[in-house]
Amino acid sequence: MLDSTRPTARRTRRAVAATAGVASLALALTACGGGSEEPSAEGADPDEPITLTVATFNDFGYSDELLARYSEEHPNVTVEQVKAAKSEDARSNLTTKLAAGGDGLADIEAIEVDWLPELMEFPDLFTDLADPALDGRWLDWKVQQATTPDGKVIGYGTDIGPEAICYRADLFEAAGLPTDREKVAELLGGDDATWDDYFAAGKKFVGKSDAAWYDGAVPTYQGMVNQLDGAYEDPATGEPKDLASNTAVKDLYDQVLTASVDDELSAGLEQWGEDWVAGFQNDAFATMLCPAWMTGPIEENSGGITGWDVADVFPGGGGNWGGSFLTVPASGPNVEAAQELAAWLTDPAQQTEAFENAGTFPSQVDAQASEQVQSFTNDFFNEAPVGEIFTARAEAIDGAPFKGQHYFAIHQAVQNALNRVDLNGDDPEKSWQGALDEYASL
């Protein structure tokens, strides 16, 4: 037995080596799991070279040249833009990383107005951007949207989505309707257009055309419900209103479905779906509610089609659909520098340039009034003076409707009900009952 000492010793060494190997592997792995310490720049030298990241989605119109200009003014700052293709991707990225404590977020995170209700519940995750020097830069309601009840501003406004009506002049002509954009505005009711006017014009149109009047019930309803203040919730308390007894919403629901199904005004297409995209090429519909940013997707989907135009009119007064903000997550290492950059990016001069790059209509009062915006025309929309039209549409907006944390869950239930009828041909009353069931399960 003594003769086995040597091999045992060698084996011991092997065992030790193996143990050490495993231990170091485990250590390495746990080290990866641990939070990597980022150098804190707060209180550091203001001229220290830093890199600021700006996370945007779709196209905010921030070109490389525009961002490079900031670096020229601030030689120590490098600005990098991270673009997500779809806003949904940016949203899940933002929420997931916020949930994880803020690691990996950009210094400036762009958000859409629709995400605000859920983010406003946790204002501490964002830097308070309130700055008296910037008072009056934006439309009041735009600032209001991103302001918490106790006065904290979590985002600087970039663009807004004032709604007009886009229409196909060639299909109008074939159906014997006027094609000129002033005449079309009059046809749809002019300055005090109502939804009834819009639907009535539609009935005239579908009688003489194979195309439908608008793309789908849901986008149309979207425009209508955006004109109700506190559609699903009580603006004072934020408590959800009982959907079963919410007559204002039920009336809109009935109105839009009567027009869509009974009067056959709807093409029955789900916005952003494959059929909807194909519908542009197949002359499926002649008009659609058209926030400023929608001109981009229309042009994108309508290759080879001429005849799109914009009329300076919107049923039921003005309406806003969408629009974005720049926020500064509180967990970032360069909060102050990021706030400065966000203020610079949302300056009227930069926003005007972004509008020219990507058609994002400015939320800044001075930018809207600027010569570049006012004289801006869109070739694809038959040289329509879109700058002028959307400024007029923006003036028609009274304010932003209240949207609390329950808004989108309830809105989704009603949208589903509309889609069941509009897309699948279900019975409206039965489908409404389905929405009530969905509401009850929330």
Next chain:
Amino acid sequence: MAVLSPTQSAPRRDGPAPRPPRRVGFSQRLGRWDVKVSPYLYVSPFFVLFAITGLFPLVYTAYVSVHDWNLLGGQGDFVGLQNYAEVLGQPVFWKSLANTFSIFVLSSIPQVILAITIAALLDQNLRAATFWRMGVLVPYVVAPVAVSMIFGRMFADQYGLINELLGIVGIDPVGWHSDRLASHVAIATMVNFRWTGYNALIFLAAMQAVPRELYEAAVIDGAGRVRQFFSVTVPQIRATVIFVVITSTIGGLQIFDEVRMFDATGLGGPDKDWMTTVVYLYDVAWGNQKDFGRASAVAWLLFVLVVGIGMVNFLVTRRISTSDGRRAKVSRRQTRAVVAHARAAAAAAPPPAGAAPGGPPGAADAPTPHRTTPGEDR
């Protein structure tokens, strides 16, 4: 290991140890630990990784599932099993389960049948065999999102390719997004497109390992191609079939990408007609509810379900894999009794004629020395 075994077993073989075991030297004790511990150390990297990436999330999800837990707000109060009760009380959860099963059945069964057929064809003597074999793998390489986009165009309701083709032959368009079953078929088609070739290659690999003599014997016995396939190929690759069935079951219960890409909202349509359980989980966590507690409860319910189905799968397929049709079920006790009886008989008298009623196929897993023992005793 070969060096080690004598050291350890030597004392036992020589009878009682010359010295009391307590006084064994330290180095030797280490040696014994080495024998006992180091194999585990060698396999431990996998388990350490598994503990970090698999076990920890599993346990942590269970922890989250018994709390109020908002996506952004983080941990809330301990609520016990309330999240589970709420999830089980939601009709959407049950609908998503039904959808999952329907899509799973519509995908897995045709997939296995198709894959095995393709593999059988590829197993023949083809020209440029590698080309064809690699060809069936191409769909697997295509990103699922790209597959979904292409199929999304084909399965569009109004201007989709398939409905246009159906229109040419005079069939009414199918409501791929309005009819529940049709939507399941469409999604199952995407899944099948992606996985059939992959499974076919696995089957092909198994088929190539089937001894060619069996086919020669079958040919001599006068079996045609079809008979060869069913009587030689399929029984021989049964283990692979089981493997493919189990993996496609697990995959089938986790269908996500295809559903997310099937329409614009990606949540299974206005009526949740094609929302699978995983998509439901996603919606609860990242949708309007933002409720990680409930979502974790869904995850655990799904986990339990997958384990449950895995067990059923295992039991069913084990029965298939061990049964040979002719073989009677013989318990170990019976075998032992038979063996003992045979031994006794062999010791007492000339070997009995019918000592082995169990038959040869069971020889592997039963201690059946009776085939040789009686003979050698003589």
